[in-house]
Amino acid sequence: AQSVTQLDSQVPVFEEAPVELRCNYSSSVSVYLxxxxxxxxxxxxxxxxxLSGSTLVESINGFEAEFNKSQTSFHLRKPSVHIxxxxxxxxxxSVSSYxxxxxxQGTILTVHP
Amino acid sequence: EAGVAQSPRYKIIEKRQSVAFWCNPISGHATLYWYQQILGQGPKLLIQFQNNGVVDDSQLPKDRFSAERLKGVDSTLKIQPAKLEDSAVYLCASSLRQSEKLFFGSGTQLSVL
Structure with missing residues (x-):
């Protein structure tokens, strides 16, 4: 069985500050993140x-996450957040591609002006 | 394209009453999922359909929960009788096929008093 732990339930930050949302997983088989x-x-x-390939993946709105197999982590980062x-x-x-x-458990990100 | 439609948006019932939720997936999507999201937790899979057949219902509390997808299109999730701990948001998701990207509806928020 797989499990996922998000280490922070709430993360408050100011606008334009960097942010990292932490995620660790546990699985006896290879997973997709x-x-x-x-x-x-x-x-x-x-x-x-x-899914595969480069361990650093990016979204269209500036977020990125890096798959770290040795640390079983997939932390989400953004260098400058917006409201x-x-x-x-x-x-x-997931153990299949989707x-x-x-x-x-989820992390609530609140960006303050 | 139209998204996954769910109704009702909100439902308030008393314990031991019955309730039903409806989901209409994106047109042509063969795979349909029901997730339960309790406040402060991540969504948990209740049941997965492939067309009108059940693929996985291992986490569905079958003594009180039932779900059907008779014509392989829309689906109904029922709770009978409801308990206080059933208070949650019930999310429906669909994908074109298994192992394809999931699209989520906005959910039905159930409060059991």
């Missing part, structure tokens, strides 16, 4: 994914 974002009153949206990045972020794993997802 995802970050989903949930804006207020909206459904979950895929932010970025690691509009305020949302809840979920790390997830398929059934096992989610972490």
């Amino acid at each position: 995802f970050w989903y974002v949930q804006y207020p009153n909206q459904g979950l949206q895929l932010l970025l994914k690691y 509009s990045d305020t949302a809840e972020y979920f790390c997830a794993v 398929g059934k997802l096992t989610f972490g």
Whole structure:
């Protein structure tokens, strides 16, 4: 079985500051890794994914995450956040390329002006 | 394209009552998922359908929860009778095929009093 731990339940930051949301996973088999974002009153949206290849993956809105197999981590980073990045972020794993997802507990990112 | 549609958006019931949620996936999507998201936790998979067949219902509390997707299109999730611990957001997601990208609906927020 797989499990995902998001180490911070809430992360408050000021606008234009850098941010890192931490995610660690546990699995006895190889997994695929995802970050989903949930804006207020909206459904979950895929932010970025690691399926294979380069361990550093990027989203279209400036987020990036690096797959670290030795540390079983997939931390999400952004060098400069905006107010509009305020949302809840979920790390997830799957043993198939998408398929059934096992989610972490979520991290609420609040960006203050 | 139209997204995953869910209704109702909110539902408040008393314990021991019955409730049903409806999901209409994106047109042509063969795979449909129901997730339960309890406050402060990540979504947990309840059941996965491939067309009108069940692929995985190992985490569905079958003594009170049931789900169907009779024509392989829309789906209904039912709880009978509801307990206080069933208070959660119920998310529906669909994908074109298994191991393809998931698209989530906005969810149904259930409060059991």
